[in-house]
Amino acid sequence: MMAPTARSVETRERILAVAAEEFADRGYAGTSIGGIAERAGVGKGLVQYHFKAKVDIAVTLVQSTFAQAPFANVVTVDPPPRGVAAIVASIRAVSRAFRDNVRVRAAVRLVREYDIIPVVFPTPYVGWMAVMAQCLRDATDAGDIPPGLDFETEGWHLVATFTGVQETSQRLTQREDLPERIEEMLQRQLRLLGVIDPQRFL
Amino acid sequence: MMAPTARSVETRERILAVAAEEFADRGYAGTSIGGIAERAGVGKGLVQYHFKAKVDIAVTLVQSTFAQAPFANVVTVDPPPRGVAAIVASIRAVSRAFRDNVRVRAAVRLVREYDIIPVVFPTPYVGWMAVMAQCLRDATDAGDIPPGLDFETEGWHLVATFTGVQETSQRLTQREDLPERIEEMLQRQLRLLGVIDPQRFL
Structure with missing residues (x-):
């Protein structure tokens, strides 16, 4: 294959x-190479020049969204927040991405449909759980949470609870009430974690 | 069609x-009438005598599991528990059903795959949310929870949190750690709801 030209990179992105x-x-089942070509206004052959099969497009989308830095990459404030502020920022940013970013929505749907797609996707959740556990450790060190938490267990439940809120809101309101449900969830989770003076972070 | 005989009812159940x-x-996508017939050891025609198409079998399974009394029907103690005891019993019973009852597992998976199945399933969650809200009201009346809760909002979050715990455990351990995660969740939720002396219920 020749080195990609600017035009070819642009077509691939499109x-x-x-x-x-x-x-x-x-x-996944409802999508086809032909449908993608039609919606992109290009020939089917051009799509297949870039991606041999539908599954390759799915993998590229999922990997570019999840693999490198699962969910941490959605927090773009510089310097990045730490501790409780980082937990709040990442949950809000991920929930915004679920609503506003079609690549994230596609990746999440594809990962949810993993059992009908003939490929092994990166395991969801575990990367973000580890990030959450580290944030809780930092928050305890900073004195924002009293000592004594099991960071891994709490990280697991933070991610699981977010997953349930996201899924339930998607199913019942197509994510229309997601921002409000996320704020309710954050109120509850900070209380549960024993965060001192939680309103500072909300 | 003739009145169903005992034998015909038995075949349909099989x-x-x-x-x-x-x-x-x-x-849904991986299942076929032919595969069902083969696994049941009957002819394809006999399956189609009972169910015209795959979608009819899916609908029958989902409706018989969910529609009549969503999730409330899994609590079989008599007299049925009320208030906080009912919340704990129903969450434990539903989580057991997810692990042990293949009809529940099938129904849950089919409802999760609703977007590839050409039929409108009963909306999940809302029936159970209403049951939870009523239990919280009863618990407050009984003095087990201090007054002031928004029952509907708390019912929403109880069901959403269960959904996330179930989904995460399924995805990461094929539900092997579900019983333990459910107990962790119950500990947290009763604390969050302000249940007085929560160990009475756990």
């Missing part, structure tokens, strides 16, 4: 953007 | 039992 819309709207 | 295994193992 195919990925359109494929994300298709996967997010129709799921 | 087909449903085998279909539940297939849907739970392979999902």
Whole structure:
């Protein structure tokens, strides 16, 4: 294959953007190379020049969204927050990404449909759980949470609770009430973790 | 059609039992009338005598599991518990059913795959949320929870949190750690709800 030209990179990105819309709207089974080509306004052959099969597009989308720094990459404030502030910022940012970023929506839907897709996706959740556990450790060191928490267990439950809130809001309101449900969840979780003066962080 | 004979009822039940295994193992897309017939050791025509199409089997399974009394029907103690005891009993019973009852597993998987199945399933969650809200009201009346809770909001979050715990445990350990995660969740939720002397209920 020749070195990619600017135009070829642009076409590949355009195919990925359109494929994300298709996967997010129709799921894996409902998406086809032909449908992607049509929506992108290019020939099927051009899509297949960039991606041999539908599964390759799915893998590229999931990996570019999740693999490198699971969910941590959505917090773009500099310097990055730490401790409780980082927990709040990452939960809010991930929930915004679920609503506003079609690539994230596509990746999440594809990962949810893993059992019908012939490929092994990166395991979801575990990266973010580890980040959460570290934030809780930092928060305890900073004196924002009293000592005594089991950081791994609390990190597990933070991510599981977010997952349930996200899934329930998606199912019942197509994520329309997600921002409000996330704030309710944050209030409850900070209270549960024993965060001292939680309103500082909300 | 003739009145169903005992034998015909038995065959129909056998087909449903085998279909539940297939849907739970392979999902909607991976299941076929032919596969069900083979696993049940009957001809394809006999399956189609009872169910015109795969989607009819899916609907029958989901409706018989969910529709009548969503999740409340899994608590079989008599007299049924009330208030906090009912919340704990129903969460434990539903989590046991997710592990041990293949019809529940099939129904849950089918409802999760709703976007690839050409039929409208009963909306999940809302029935159980209403039951939870009523239990919280009863618990407050009984003096087990201090007054002031927003019952509907707390019912929403109880069900959403259970959903996340279930989904996360399923995804990371095929529900092997579900009983332990559910007990951790119950500890946290009773504390969060302000239940007085929560160990009475655990």
